[in-house]
Structures are given as C-alpha cells and as structure tokens.
Amino acid sequence: MYFLLNQNTTPTELGEINPNTTVLQWLRINNLVGSKEGCASGDCGACTAVIGELVVENKKQVVKYKSINTCIALAYSLVGKHLITIEGLKEGKDLHPVQQAMVDESGSQCGFCTPGFVMSLFALYHNETKINLSKINDALSGNLCRCTGYKPIIAAAFSSFNEKSKKPSDYYTQNRTKIKQEIIRLNENQKVSSSYTNNGNTVRYDAPSSLQELAKVLSENPAAQIIAAGTDLSLEITQSLKEFSHIVNVTSVKELQTIRDGHSELEIGSAVTYQGASRSLFNYWPDLEAFLHRFGSLPIRNWATIGGNIANASPIGDMPPVLIALEAKLKLRKNSNVRLVKLEDFFVSYKNTILKKGEFIESIVIPKPTSKEQLITHKISKRYEDDISAVCMAINITLSGDQPTSVRIALGGMSGIPQRAHQLEKVLIQYWNQDNLTQQAYKALQKEFTPFSDVRASADYRLKVSANLVKKSNLMMKGENVTDLAETTQASSFLEA
Numbered sequence: 001m002y003f004l005l006n007q008n009t010t011p012t013e014l015g016e017i018n019p020n021t022t023v024l025q026w027l028r029i030n031n032l033v034g035s036k037e038g039c040a041s042g043d044c045g046a047c048t049a050v051i052g053e054l055v056v057e058n059k060k061q062v063v064k065y066k067s068i069n070t071c072i073a074l075a076y077s078l079v080g081k082h083l084i085t086i087e088g089l090k091e092g093k094d095l096h097p098v099q100q101a102m103v104d105e106s107g108s109q110c111g112f113c114t115p116g117f118v119m120s121l122f123a124l125y126h127n128e129t130k131i132n133l134s135k136i137n138d139a140l141s142g143n144l145c146r147c148t149g150y151k152p153i154i155a156a157a158f159s160s161f162n163e164k165s166k167k168p169s170d171y172y173t174q175n176r177t178k179i180k181q182e183i184i185r186l187n188e189n190q191k192v193s194s195s196y197t198n199n200g201n202t203v204r205y206d207a208p209s210s211l212q213e214l215a216k217v218l219s220e221n222p223a224a225q226i227i228a229a230g231t232d233l234s235l236e237i238t239q240s241l242k243e244f245s246h247i248v249n250v251t252s253v254k255e256l257q258t259i260r261d262g263h264s265e266l267e268i269g270s271a272v273t274y275q276g277a278s279r280s281l282f283n284y285w286p287d288l289e290a291f292l293h294r295f296g297s298l299p300i301r302n303w304a305t306i307g308g309n310i311a312n313a314s315p316i317g318d319m320p321p322v323l324i325a326l327e328a329k330l331k332l333r334k335n336s337n338v339r340l341v342k343l344e345d346f347f348v349s350y351k352n353t354i355l356k357k358g359e360f361i362e363s364i365v366i367p368k369p370t371s372k373e374q375l376i377t378h379k380i381s382k383r384y385e386d387d388i389s390a391v392c393m394a395i396n397i398t399l400s401g402d403q404p405t406s407v408r409i410a411l412g413g414m415s416g417i418p419q420r421a422h423q424l425e426k427v428l429i430q431y432w433n434q435d436n437l438t439q440q441a442y443k444a445l446q447k448e449f450t451p452f453s454d455v456r457a458s459a460d461y462r463l464k465v466s467a468n469l470v471k472k473s474n475l476m477m478k479g480e481n482v483t484d485l486a487e488t489t490q491a492s493s494f495l496e497a
C-alpha cells in the first residue's frame with residue numbers, strides 16, 4: 001500500500017505495520033522526527049502535517065491540501081494520498097518562504113511547537129491567494145505555543161504572503177500536475193485490506209471503496225470496529241492504549257462522501273467532513289457558519305466527519321442538537337436493509353444508540369428550511385475556540401409577526417444524550433413576548449432535564465445558562481444587539497444565581 005511523501009517522486013510504501021499505528025508514530029518510526037508529539041489527542045498541534053487528496057471540484061479532479069493532526073489519524077488512511085511534513089518544505093538549501101518568515105520574524109523559541117505552526121502556515125500559503133488576520137487565526141486555531149507568543153507567528157504569516165507575490169511558486173505548486181497524475185495512478189491500483197500478525201495476535205484492516213463492499217464486510221464481521229476520521233476513536237488508542245483487532249474505515253466509500261442537494265432535502269453522506277459539508281450547510285442555514293467555526297480547530301474540521309460525531313453519541317457532541325432541531329433523519333444500513341430513523345430517536349442512553357451490530361450510518365437527511373424558518377445556535381464552552389461544549393443549544397423557529405408558530409429545540413450537555421426539549425418549546429410559544437420568558441424557560445428546563453456536574457460546568461450553571469440562551473435568542477430575533485454576551489462559561493447572566 002502506497003502514498004506520496006513530501007517531494008519524493010516515487011511512491012512510499014506503508015510497509016508491514018499494525019493498523020492501530022497513527023501517522024505520527026509511522027513518521028517517527030521512519031526517522032521523520034520533525035513532527036512532534038505534544039498531547040497525542042489533537043489538542044496542541046505539534047504534530048500538524050498537510051495531506052493532499054483527490055477530490056472532484058466543478059466536475060474536475062483536483063488535489064486539495066489540508067492541515068491535519070497526525071497524532072490521531074491512522075497511518076493506513078494515508079494510502080493513495082500525499083503527505084507533506086516539515087521535512088518536505090525545504091528545496092535544496094533554501095527554506096520554504098513560511099520557514100524563512102518564521103526565522104525573520106523570530107517566530108520560534110524552544111521550537112517544540114514550531115514544525116506544527118509551520119505546517120499550518122504552509123497549508124494557508126498553499127491554499128490562499130490573499131490573507132487577513134481572520135484567515136490566519138483560523139489556520140492557527142489548532143496550534144498552541146507556550147513560549148514565543150502568537151504575535152511573531154502572525155507576523156510571519158503576513159510576511160510569507162508578501163514574499164509570495166515576489167517569488168516563483170514553491171515545489172508543490174510547480175509540480176501540481178505531476179503530483180495529481182501520480183495520485184490518480186495510486187488510487188487506480190490499490191486495494192486497502194490488510195492483516196498484520198504480532199506475537200500471535202492478528203489485526204485486520206479494511207477500507208472498502210463502495211457501499212456494497214462496506215455493507216458486506218460489516219455484515220460478515222459485525223464485531224469489527226468502524227472508524228471514520230478517528231478524531232474521537234483514535235484517542236482510545238493513544239490515550240487508553242487500546243488495540244482494535246479489526247478496523248473498518250468508512251472514509252474511502254464514495255457513496256458516503258457525497259452530498260445530494262435534493263428538491264426538499266439535503267442528504268449528507270456520513271463520511272463527509274465538516275469542511276466538505278460547510279458550503280451546503282451555510283447555504284441553507286447561514287447561522288451555522290459562526291457555530292461551526294467554533295467546532296474543534298481547522299485541522300479537526302478538515303478531517304473529522306459528521307457521521308462520526310453522531311455515531312460517537314457523546315452528550316456534548318455539537319452536531320446532534322443542531323440536526324435534531326432541524327428534524328434530521330438518519331439512513332441506517334445493514335447489508336441491503338435500509339431504515340430511516342429520526343435523529344432524536346437514535347440516542348438511547350449515555351453513548352448508546354439504536355445501531356445494531358453490522359449496521360452503519362449511510363447518510364444524514366435534513367429537510368430544507370421554509371423561507372420563514374430560522375435556526376439559532378449557541379455553544380457555551382470555557383474557551384471560545386477548540387473546546388468541547390458545556391452546553392449546546394439549537395432553536396429552529398418560525399415566527400408569524402413576532403409570535404412563534406412552530407419551535408423545535410434540542411440541547412447537548414444537559415443529560416446523558418443530545419435531547420429534544422419539548423416543554424421548553426411550549427414555553428417559547430406561550431411566553432415569547434412576556435417579561436417572564438427566562439424564568440418560565442428555567443422552570444421548564446428543570447422539569448425536563450437533570451444535567452450533570454463536571455469539570456466543564458455545574459448542573460445548576462447548565463440549567464441557568466440554557467434559560468439565559470433562550471432569552472438571548474429572543475433578543476436576537478427582536479433585533480437587539482447581543483454580540484457582547486459572550487458564549488463562554490464566564491458569560492454574564494440575565495438570571496441571577
């Protein structure tokens with residue numbers, strides 16, 4: 001099994017490796033030690049590299065590059081792709097413009113985080129023609145630096161773009177056509193299925209490329225572990241030191257990577273990433289742009305799938321409340337049997353769903369909004385970016401004048417599952433234009449939810465902040481300026497403690 005690595009013109013063989021191996025582990029075993037391991041959980045960015053993969057854009061095949069966290073991506077997911085690491089940037093003796101800019105702007109002190117920052121800046125440099133502070137902040141949203149501080153690094157991002165206008169393009173731009181042809185060739189001939197034996201234990205890996213093959217392999221091996229991008233699951237390997245004996249990767253299945261923009265619904269394949277789905281989602285629900293900007297970091301959104309977020313069934317996953325409020329359904333498949341279930345009926349108890357052994361999520365079907373429907377989303381977390389929610393709220397509301405005629409609300413972080421708030425919906429209809437809306441919302445939430453207390457927030461805080469979010473939504477819909485009401489756990493309250 002082969003992939004392209006850096007500026008090597010001949011494909012690199014993955015070799016005989018345990019399928020539980022991460023990209024970062026593979027790199028370091030193979031003496032490419034520029035990428036560092038800081039956290040091994042996708043949080044610090046020291047391991048960031050850039051991956052190029054073949055996608056179809058405007059009916060043409062192109063290679064798209066994106067930053068990813070190599071510590072939580074499995075090495076087998078490299079097959080048929082192009083991996084660029086920090087070792088691949090220099091051309092002869094010349095540093096790449098982003099490396100040179102980091103030197104010139106003194107963007108590094110101890111240097112541990114530097115390869116990760118450089119790779120995030122390289123992805124920005126490669127993908128953008130013009131930049132601004134917001135694009136730089138987004139590109140660096142997954143990178144932490146403990147000693148240099150961010151100002152010189154941001155200055156380096158700007159100055160690399162100054163150079164870009166003067167100098168000829170880098171190796172990867174100059175060789176774009178050759179690289180694409182090689183990747184096309186690699187993808188034509190590869191079958192990704194492998195068996196690895198170590199100390200008498202056999203570990204199997206399959207990455208089927210069609211829906212039919214995936215259904216077959218899962219029905220024949222119902223105990224196999226499904227993985228998509230692995231941004232949740234790989235942590236079991238890197239943090240809990242678990243080893244899976246049979247891994248089935250769903251991200252090569254073409255049918256699971258497609259988005260169907262139908263007459264009355266949007267159908268998103270379960271292996272579509274956040275970045276991949278963003279254009280379609282923002283087109284129909286513009287409020288999601290600000291909300292999804294706060295989902296993990298850019299490398300996470302580049303790699304993680306929506307299906308993985310749902311199947312992971314975390315009570316603090318961000319997409320389930322949004323999709324429940326939008327009345328989404330899941331297409332579940334086991335062999336040739338397909339069932340369509342409401343997402344709100346999918347979650348059974350903490351981390352448990354109705355998925356049967358051998359069954360998988362094929363797609364997410366979302367009814368398109370009517371012209372009067374409006375989606376409002378809130379995420380409360382300790383940090384503004386790259387943090388998991390303490391509370392997540394999604395309200396899908398239709399108003400007639402200033403009176404709601406229909407409301408669907410769902411919340412995350414308020415019980416063991418992402419949950420619809422039926423009582424609260426009634427309160428919004430009844431008290432929307434009353435002064436006591438927040439108090440009535442609080443009472444309804446107390447009846448309907450028993451939140452937990454944990455490191456992110458206490459149960460009482462969760463109830464109160466949810467009632468406050470109802471009031472905030474109400475003010476937003478009435479055209480009040482509520483932008484100063486920050487959505488972090490330090491946020492101010494309407495409801496007194």
Ligand SMILES: Cc1cc2nc3c(=O)[nH]c(=O)nc-3n(C[C@H](O)[C@H](O)[C@H](O)COP(=O)(O)OP(=O)(O)OC[C@H]3O[C@@H](n4cnc5c(N)ncnc54)[C@H](O)[C@@H]3O)c2cc1C
Pocket residue numbers: 041042043072225226227228229230231232233234250270271294295296297300303304305306307308309310311312316317318319359360361362386387388389
């Ligand atoms: C640094 C960091 C930041 C994060 N920030 C956020 C955040 O802000 N908000 C948030 O909600 N989450 C966040 N996450 C969690 C994670 O990124 C998301 O839940 C992501 O969408 C999971 O998708 P995946 O493709 O990586 O799933 P995987 O990890 O591959 O899989 C997750 C689970 O889903 C199952 N699965 C995957 N696909 C299917 C399928 N098609 N059918 C059936 N089962 C399937 C797998 O078996 C596994 O149990 C973060 C994670 C990290 C590491």
Ligand code: FES
Pocket residue numbers: 036037038039040041042043044045046047048069070071072
């Ligand atoms: S090592 Fe920290 S994100 Fe990978």
Ligand code: FES
Pocket residue numbers: 107108109110111112113114144145146147148149
């Ligand atoms: S230079 Fe030391 S952590 Fe960034």
